[in-house]
Amino acid sequence: MPxxxxxxxxxxxxxxxxxxxxxxxxxxEDAGYFGGVFKATDGLQAKYGLxxxxxxxxxxxAIAAMAIGMAARGLKPxxxxxxxxxxxxxxxxxxxxxxxxxYRSAGQxxxxxxxxxxxxxxxxxxxxxxxxxxxxxxxxxxxxxVVPSNPYDAKGLLIAAVExxxxxxxxxxxxxxxxxxxxxxDKPLASWARHPKGEVPEGRYxxxxxxxxxxxxGSACTLITYGTLxxxxxxxxxxxxxxxEIIDLKSLVPYxxxxxxxxxxxxxxxxxxxxxxxTSGFAxxxxxxxxxxxxxxxxxxxxxxxxxxxxxxxxxxxxxxxTRDRMIRALKTVTEA
Amino acid sequence: xxxxxxxxxVPTPPFRPGDAPDFSYLNLPKAGTAKRPEALASWRxxxxxxxxxxxxxxxxxxxxGEWDPRLSPxxxxxxLSHMVLxxxxxxxxxxxxxxxxxxxxxxxxxxxxxxxAAAMALRPNDMVFPSYRQQGILFARGRNIxxxxxxxxxxxxxxxxxxxxxxxxxxxxGNFFTISGNLGTQFPQAVGYAMACAYKGEDRVAASWIGxxxxxxxxxxxxxxxxxxxxxxxxxxxxxxQWAISSHQNIALGDAPTFASKGLGYGIAxxxxxxxxxxxxxxxxxxxxxxxxxxxxxxxxxxxxxRADAHSTSDDPSKYRPKTEAGVWPLGDPVERLKQHLxxxxxxxxxxxxxxxxxxxxxxxxxxxxxxxxxxxxxxPLSPTESIFEDVYARPDWRLRRQRQDLGV
Numbered sequence: 001m002p003x004x005x006x007x008x009x010x011x012x013x014x015x016x017x018x019x020x021x022x023x024x025x026x027x028x029e030d031a032g033y034f035g036g037v038f039k040a041t042d043g044l045q046a047k048y049g050l051x052x053x054x055x056x057x058x059x060x061x062a063i064a065a066m067a068i069g070m071a072a073r074g075l076k077p078x079x080x081x082x083x084x085x086x087x088x089x090x091x092x093x094x095x096x097x098x099x100x101x102x103y104r105s106a107g108q109x110x111x112x113x114x115x116x117x118x119x120x121x122x123x124x125x126x127x128x129x130x131x132x133x134x135x136x137x138x139x140x141x142x143x144x145x146v147v148p149s150n151p152y153d154a155k156g157l158l159i160a161a162v163e164x165x166x167x168x169x170x171x172x173x174x175x176x177x178x179x180x181x182x183x184x185x186d187k188p189l190a191s192w193a194r195h196p197k198g199e200v201p202e203g204r205y206x207x208x209x210x211x212x213x214x215x216x217x218g219s220a221c222t223l224i225t226y227g228t229l230x231x232x233x234x235x236x237x238x239x240x241x242x243x244x245e246i247i248d249l250k251s252l253v254p255y256x257x258x259x260x261x262x263x264x265x266x267x268x269x270x271x272x273x274x275x276x277x278x279t280s281g282f283a284x285x286x287x288x289x290x291x292x293x294x295x296x297x298x299x300x301x302x303x304x305x306x307x308x309x310x311x312x313x314x315x316x317x318x319x320x321x322x323t324r325d326r327m328i329r330a331l332k333t334v335t336e337a
Numbered sequence: 338x339x340x341x342x343x344x345x346x347v348p349t350p351p352f353r354p355g356d357a358p359d360f361s362y363l364n365l366p367k368a369g370t371a372k373r374p375e376a377l378a379s380w381r382x383x384x385x386x387x388x389x390x391x392x393x394x395x396x397x398x399x400x401x402g403e404w405d406p407r408l409s410p411x412x413x414x415x416x417l418s419h420m421v422l423x424x425x426x427x428x429x430x431x432x433x434x435x436x437x438x439x440x441x442x443x444x445x446x447x448x449x450x451x452x453x454a455a456a457m458a459l460r461p462n463d464m465v466f467p468s469y470r471q472q473g474i475l476f477a478r479g480r481n482i483x484x485x486x487x488x489x490x491x492x493x494x495x496x497x498x499x500x501x502x503x504x505x506x507x508x509x510x511g512n513f514f515t516i517s518g519n520l521g522t523q524f525p526q527a528v529g530y531a532m533a534c535a536y537k538g539e540d541r542v543a544a545s546w547i548g549x550x551x552x553x554x555x556x557x558x559x560x561x562x563x564x565x566x567x568x569x570x571x572x573x574x575x576x577x578x579q580w581a582i583s584s585h586q587n588i589a590l591g592d593a594p595t596f597a598s599k600g601l602g603y604g605i606a607x608x609x610x611x612x613x614x615x616x617x618x619x620x621x622x623x624x625x626x627x628x629x630x631x632x633x634x635x636x637x638x639x640x641x642x643x644r645a646d647a648h649s650t651s652d653d654p655s656k657y658r659p660k661t662e663a664g665v666w667p668l669g670d671p672v673e674r675l676k677q678h679l680x681x682x683x684x685x686x687x688x689x690x691x692x693x694x695x696x697x698x699x700x701x702x703x704x705x706x707x708x709x710x711x712x713x714x715x716x717x718p719l720s721p722t723e724s725i726f727e728d729v730y731a732r733p734d735w736r737l738r739r740q741r742q743d744l745g746v
Contacts, residue, residue, distance in 0.1 A: 059555075066563055069528060069533065073530050073534060096517065097526070104505075105509070105728075106727075164731065
């Protein structure tokens with residue numbers, strides 16, 4: 001199996017999809033000839049032609065609407081929103097339309113499409129290129145929300161998303177797009193640095209939507225997170241010397257309550273971590289649900305480790321997101337409580 | 338105009354309640370004077386048409402000029418029949434709403450030709466993305482009237498399982514896309530659908546309708562950008578019925594000459610059409626559909642019409658416009674004009690018309706009785722309660738399964 005980083009794995013997924021399904025069509029700002037600003041669609045237009053992979057006008061609402069219309073006619077569109085921060089102009093099309101066309105037409109029409117978008121901070125992108133807006137979309141019935149953390153999952157989840165038949169918001173952690181250096185050469189993530197590329201099969205395979213993975217087993221505490229922070233969590237677990245169990249959610253909607261509950265019932269202690277601001281973030285949903293499911297197993301208050309309730313800063317981004325050391329402090333707080 | 342100093346400007350309608358309405362200020366070229374370009378003519382050749390007016394029926398109700406689609410009397414009578422049914426249906430449904438039989442209703446009075454003629458000029462497999470005043474399309478496409486009523490009263494036979502406000506129909510079998518309450522959203526979706534038809538090599542077009550007020554939405558501009566960029570086989574209709582609830586069309590039009598003229602800036606063939614002229618609406622739609630099918634791309638059509646009744650059952654137009662305004666609308670009534678046209682041709686008469694009205698009235702009354710036998714929003718039966726958890730996703734996940742259990746259904 002070849003080693004790939006996340007970008008290469010996503011590219012491979014789209015290559016497989018384009019190759020095997022003529023209904024798959026890919027578009028977005030700079031997604032065609034140039035292959036995307038992060039090169040996720042690199043080479044695909046040259047290989048499959050202008051009518052399979054093409055550039056879209058700078059109008060995110062129109063991109064989302066185009067995907068809806070195409071999906072209604074039986075295509076499987078993969079639309080790229082250049083940065084997750086830019087998804088807000090498309091919010092009405094995604095929230096009011098894409099998410100509910102199946103519902104409001106009582107199943108007569110569907111809008112199965114995938115909105116891919118580079119997500120999260122850590123590339124010196126400032127407040128307009130660093131947001132983690134996943135919670136907005138987890139609140140919308142009818143949407144699925146996916147955030148992979150490694151190349152193998154990125155490919156398998158993207159193929160599963162396209163084949164799901166329902167609209168999927170597919171957020172890609174761009175801080176770990178290219179592998180080892182975490183976007184900032186002087187701040188490597190220990191675990192990721194050792195595994196810059198994952199083994200990724202060439203052909204078609206899927207990773208089940210809605211299924212989490214225990215990426216590290218432990219008994220002292222459950223650390224639940226997704227995307228980039230999975231690697232921060234691994235580094236934190238290692239450096240803390242604590243016996244931490246780490247769950248990589250992969251899918252936020254639906255999320256895998258069974259895997260979460262089994263782990264929390266075992267450890268009795270929980271840290272939920274997200275890079276997004278704290279208030280009404282997805283960690284709050286996790287904390288509430290865990291409290292409902294596992295209240296009597298809990299031996300300490302659930303700890304929410306999050307970004308701050310501020311817009312994303314440019315110069316101080318490393319003070320913004322949950323770092324390995326903040327995560328270690330969280331783990332100690334919870335395990336010593 | 339300018340007095341050499343900038344001024345804060347908000348347009349006002351020409352008339353408010355108490356004023357004597359007078360539409361002589363409108364620039365409405367006579368029927369038959371517009372030239373008809375070849376279907377694949379450059380959009381530039383439509384420049385005069387975008388600021389002028391495509392009309393076929395003259396003031397004597399005769400078909401004149403290059404745009405006359407030369408339709409058979411049978412087809413014209415069919416069109417008249419659909420329009421008459423639409424009007425009677427609307428009137429009956431309004432009455433029933435007033436009696437508390439449904440939560441809400443929106444009539445299309447005065448705009449029947451916009452929907453009926455367009456639907457008849459399109460093919461049955463062309464996809465339509467309507468807004469809420471195009472119920473005439475459903476009649477023209479043969480939708481069962483009882484089913485339409487069952488939707489409006491959200492009963493056990495509502496094909497939308499009671500999820501949509503009345504008149505927000507969806508009918509996949511009739512290629513009638515689900516209507517959104519969020520204005521304008523379906524315009525760029527129609528472009529995407531049309532692109533998919535082209536991608537699949539299908540000989541189909543998509544058509545969509547929005548109101549004059551909705552042209553202010555970003556989706557209008559997004560749709561025109563997409564349609565122009567990708568030369569999509571789509572017909573984008575702006576139904577300029579003069580009023581967006583209480584806001585006059587000039588609140589969206591600004592100082593632009595016409596809504597159709599906005600299409601020219603996008604390089605899209607654009608026509609302003611007498612929307613109360615069945616023949617003109619038919620001819621323009623036919624022209625745009627041929628253009629789309631032959632690879633000529635999109636057409637923007639401004640259907641110039643007048644909303645003769647309230648926006649919906651929730652507003653009273655006499656509060657914002659003169660009561661006499663509809664009566665002096667210079668383009669007349671679409672039903673009456675087609676009727677007189679047919680009478681003038683010796684293909685119709687008052688007796689046959691009365692018979693038609695009577696038959697349609699009977700059909701509507703009888704159909705409602707049948708619809709009510711499947712339940713009403715007020716008294717039920719409705720679709721099964723558990724259906725609220727269906728169709729959210731292809732397969733319900735644990736959250737929906739548990740929530741359904743919580744509700745105990």
